[in-house]
Amino acid sequence: MPEISKKGQRMPASPIRKLTPFADKAKQEGKKVYHLNIGQPDIETPEGMLNAIKNIDFNIWAYTPSEGTLSYREKLAEYYNKLGYDITPQDIIVTAGGSEAITIALMTCLDEGDEIIIPEPFYANYNGFANQGGIVVKPILSYIENGFALPPISEFEKLITEKTKAIFICSPNNPTGYLYTREELEALKEICLKYDLYLFSDEAYREFCYDGRTFTSPMHLEGIDDNVIVLDTVSKRYSACGARLGCLITKNKSVWATALKFAQARLSPGMVEQIAGEAAVDTPDSYFEAVNAEYTARRDTLVNALNKMDGVYCTSPGGAFYIVARLPIDDADKFCQWLLESFTYQNQTVMLAPATGFYSTQGAGLNEVRLAYVLNVDDLKKAIQVLEEALKVYPGRA
Structure with missing residues (x-):
């Protein structure tokens, strides 16, 4: 056998x-x-998103561009720019869920045997995605006693080797719900610049911040544009887990162009999902x-x-x-x-x-x-x- x-x-x-x-x-x-x-x-799920699907009118269920339709990427850029990301549609690649955004980002930026540092506990599938590419996860423990706050930067430095290529965060965090502060992100920015590392930011839960807390993205930080890759999804934001629609965002043009090759290899994201996603951007506050x-x-x-x-x-x-x-x-x-x-x-x-x-x-x-x-x-x-x-x-x- x-x-x-x-x-x-x-x-x-x-x-x-x-x-x-x-x-x-x-x-x-x-x-x-x-x-x-x-x-x-x-x-x-928002009514506008569902109505967009119900009112679809096309004769051919066709491929879309590998990077996603321009109309959807324009709507996404509109959404992110309201949050202060200062991006264009040409900084976005639409993916089949946040999962594909993560795998494309990993394949684009890390080779087999390279290392990525992730504060743990972390979303379990990061291990699976890394395994697919032969990438080594270097975990760094956070603790329940302080609510799973970001570990000290000195602990990150202990793990950095010549094989280290990236740090991966998720905020608000799955599974802990911890929301990283701007000060914590500034500290991550400094270490990424010091060691020339990518900073992956899983922002699936961006909309869900409580008690008046403010969400900060690495996209809000100055001087780190070429290091940052944001990974996102409509699954949680619009309670649309079955849509399998996400995106990868980066201002690093070399990363974007390389990620596009992986996107081309899988052909395209779904047409119907993008029609629904485009309508979702107009969901009222x-x-x-x-x-x-x-x-x-x-x-x-x-x-x-x-x-x-x-x-x-x-x-x-x-x-x-x-x-x-x-x-x-x-x-x-x-x-x-x-x-x-x-x-x-x-x-x-x-x-x-x-x-x-x-x-x-x-x-x-x-x-x-x-x-x-x-x-x-x-x-x-x-x-x-x-x-x-x-x-x-x-x-x-x-």
């Missing part, structure tokens, strides 16, 4: 999706499963104000309830819609599987994501889980009650 590639064997399973078979089996057994494992919002108010209520409900549980600890995140909580358990992977396989409370259970999959450091996150507050407050309260009852009887309680 032919062998699987070594790259395939190294490819990590998603901590967000790997327990799906157990959730499916629990549902088949008649259990109600509350999904706090995945960032699939229950917020309605009132939509985001209502969404932020809803997520703030959910966050507060979850944080307050978790910290009242015996042995549980979490901090209140400044953005996104995730929380990493420390639980009194022996092993997060075992606990999350046990919830689905062996536990029920009033014929209900809850699906969480073990935080181990969001770390690259061996043994980190063993007693932590990620919870996505993507359920309405009533369902969230029920899920929290289920979790509290589960922790009382879990055999591996620590």
Whole structure:
């Protein structure tokens, strides 16, 4: 029998999706499963975006330009320039989701064996994307005790070698919800300029900042244009995860031209998705104000309830819609599987994501889980009650 590639064997399973078979089996057994494992919002997609799809009128479902349609890139530039990015449509490459933006950026800027520094915990698929290109992830630990703030720059410098080519951040962060401050980004800017590194910025959750906090992008910093690559998606912003529409933004013309070659190799992003995305840019501010108010209520409900549980600890995140909580358990992977396989409370259970999959450091996150507050407050309260009852009887309680 032919062998699987070594790259395939190294490819990590998603901590967000790997327990799906157990959730499916629990549902088949008649259990109600509350999904706090995945960032699939229950917020309605903007009406204008849906209407654009319903009113599509074309006779040929054709290819689009590899970099995306000019009309969509013009609308995107309009959106980003309202945020102070000072870009043109020629700085944007439209991609099939944020995932493709990340893979194209990695393939454009790093060779096999090159290293990229990422504060952890980080979005689990960064490991998978890096594995595809033979790129080495050098993790740098952040800690729950200070809300997963950016580690000291001195810790970054300890990891830099001649193979280091980039630093990768996500703000607001998935999985922690931490929102980097302008001061932290300025510090990252200085180290990237000092060692001539790229700064990748995953901004999937830009719209979701709470308590009056301000979002800062590396695009807002002076003197670092050639180093910055922004990676974005409509998935979370417009509750349109199934659209698979994202983009890569850079003012570095060599990076853009090289990334375009990878975009050409996969032909083009979808036409229908870009029509919807173009309409989405006109979504009124009132939509985001209502969404932020809803997520703030959910966050507060979850944080307050978790910290009242015996042995549980979490901090209140400044953005996104995730929380990493420390639980009194022996092993997060075992606990999350046990919830689905062996536990029920009033014929209900809850699906969480073990935080181990969001770390690259061996043994980190063993007693932590990620919870996505993507359920309405009533369902969230029920899920929290289920979790509290589960922790009382879990055999591996620590």
